[in-house]
Amino acid sequence: MDLINDFRDKTHILNLSKLIKKASNKPLNIMEICGGHTHSIMKFGIDKLVGENIKFIHGPGCPVCVMPRHNIDEAIKLSSMPNTIFTTLADMLRVPGSFSTLQKQRAKGCDIRALYSPLDAINIALENPKKNVIFFAIGFETTTPMSAVVVEKALNLNLKNLFFHINHVTVPAPVMALLDDENVKIDAFLGPSHVSVIIGSKPYEKIAKTYKKPIAISGFEPLDMMDSILNLVNQFNENKFEVYNEYDRVVKPNGNEKALNLIKKYFKEVDFSWRGLGLIPKSGLDLKGEFDAINARKVFDCSVESKPENKACICGEILKGRKNPPDCKVFGKVCNPQNPLGSCMVSSEGACAAYYKYKRGS
Amino acid sequence: MCLSIPSKVVEIDENNFATVETLGVKRGVSLDLIGEPVKVGEYVLIHVGFAMEKIDTKAALESLEFYKKIAKEMNDGTISQDEGDMGLSKMNSNEKG
Numbered sequence: 001m002d003l004i005n006d007f008r009d010k011t012h013i014l015n016l017s018k019l020i021k022k023a024s025n026k027p028l029n030i031m032e033i034c035g036g037h038t039h040s041i042m043k044f045g046i047d048k049l050v051g052e053n054i055k056f057i058h059g060p061g062c063p064v065c066v067m068p069r070h071n072i073d074e075a076i077k078l079s080s081m082p083n084t085i086f087t088t089l090a091d092m093l094r095v096p097g098s099f100s101t102l103q104k105q106r107a108k109g110c111d112i113r114a115l116y117s118p119l120d121a122i123n124i125a126l127e128n129p130k131k132n133v134i135f136f137a138i139g140f141e142t143t144t145p146m147s148a149v150v151v152e153k154a155l156n157l158n159l160k161n162l163f164f165h166i167n168h169v170t171v172p173a174p175v176m177a178l179l180d181d182e183n184v185k186i187d188a189f190l191g192p193s194h195v196s197v198i199i200g201s202k203p204y205e206k207i208a209k210t211y212k213k214p215i216a217i218s219g220f221e222p223l224d225m226m227d228s229i230l231n232l233v234n235q236f237n238e239n240k241f242e243v244y245n246e247y248d249r250v251v252k253p254n255g256n257e258k259a260l261n262l263i264k265k266y267f268k269e270v271d272f273s274w275r276g277l278g279l280i281p282k283s284g285l286d287l288k289g290e291f292d293a294i295n296a297r298k299v300f301d302c303s304v305e306s307k308p309e310n311k312a313c314i315c316g317e318i319l320k321g322r323k324n325p326p327d328c329k330v331f332g333k334v335c336n337p338q339n340p341l342g343s344c345m346v347s348s349e350g351a352c353a354a355y356y357k358y359k360r361g362s
Numbered sequence: 363m364c365l366s367i368p369s370k371v372v373e374i375d376e377n378n379f380a381t382v383e384t385l386g387v388k389r390g391v392s393l394d395l396i397g398e399p400v401k402v403g404e405y406v407l408i409h410v411g412f413a414m415e416k417i418d419t420k421a422a423l424e425s426l427e428f429y430k431k432i433a434k435e436m437n438d439g440t441i442s443q444d445e446g447d448m449g450l451s452k453m454n455s456n457e458k459g
Contacts (some may be wrong), residue, residue, distance in 0.1 A: 003368040012429040117411020149394045249421035258397035
């Protein structure tokens, strides 16, 4: 068995395509929550394989895209402090803040380092005992437990020079916020792959039942996605609102309990102001109060005045699923991966970057 | 970016750190998030330097068998390609429960 190529088998994909087209007899708006799924749809041409009735709405599942400008401004301020090494995952470097980007700050001489793994922050702190090392933590439940492991190791090593600027967010909260918005028309969801590996399939059951929406937790491979889409079409036709765990080779009902326990141990729920979606109560995470000594927000002055978003950019509407990248006047022109105006073009997971890369709508 | 590329564990050291092979490339990953013992030869899903979860190869095989079953039924006419099969899904399949 080949765990990659067997799930890209052309014959099986085309078989599922035929079945989806036959079963799909009325309009169906499917939101893929995860940016990885957006890319799979474009890369493998899945939107061309499911018939005219099915439309994909690209959800807010790109952690870089949903990061508010204010948080980037805080990062830039922290990275500009003397005697500081600022560390983050690479996706964040080019996201525009109000006045600059981390990449531009690095060009000006700030010590800003892109990490392969959050664990690298530990080594940098150990190797630079006289410097303050700040780890800018971003991401959904996929990366939150990794940050928790780094926090735990830092505490166990009694590191006094490693601080955390936490910007973790959760998936269920924005999904429910979108469903509460009457302007967003979603009939069904493709549930995220990696987030679900951590949180499991159970948290979606309440959403499916409360909002009467079928949800299929799907892997990233084309066969995974086609199977999940067929399931959503069938559920939609039969008026079912269940959670289908297509990705059961990795996703368990209760998720990764060790990872979840680590999250609970170090983090508390906080309100988070999402780019495009606004403030959503208890949709973000920050370090618990007992860890204030390593919380960069508590230790350093993070106060910044942020500018409003560029008016030409419609990232906010795209993140709500109300508009698609080609609806934006600057898409592919002033705004492109080399010169991104908005976060959806910066991140490799952003809908605009996916449309641009796979030449859709330009 | 989430890359759901399965990786094979080829070595595990005393610090709960594994060497995994992904598409022929070897790299180090932490096993700190895996709650059960991991053996050399097993497959894990990795993300930013961590193994997130073991991959259940039995479940993967069941999925692939299901797709083969569809192909067979489409070929021998059990599933009509003109009408589709509204109830067809691994969710409703006896194999997957």
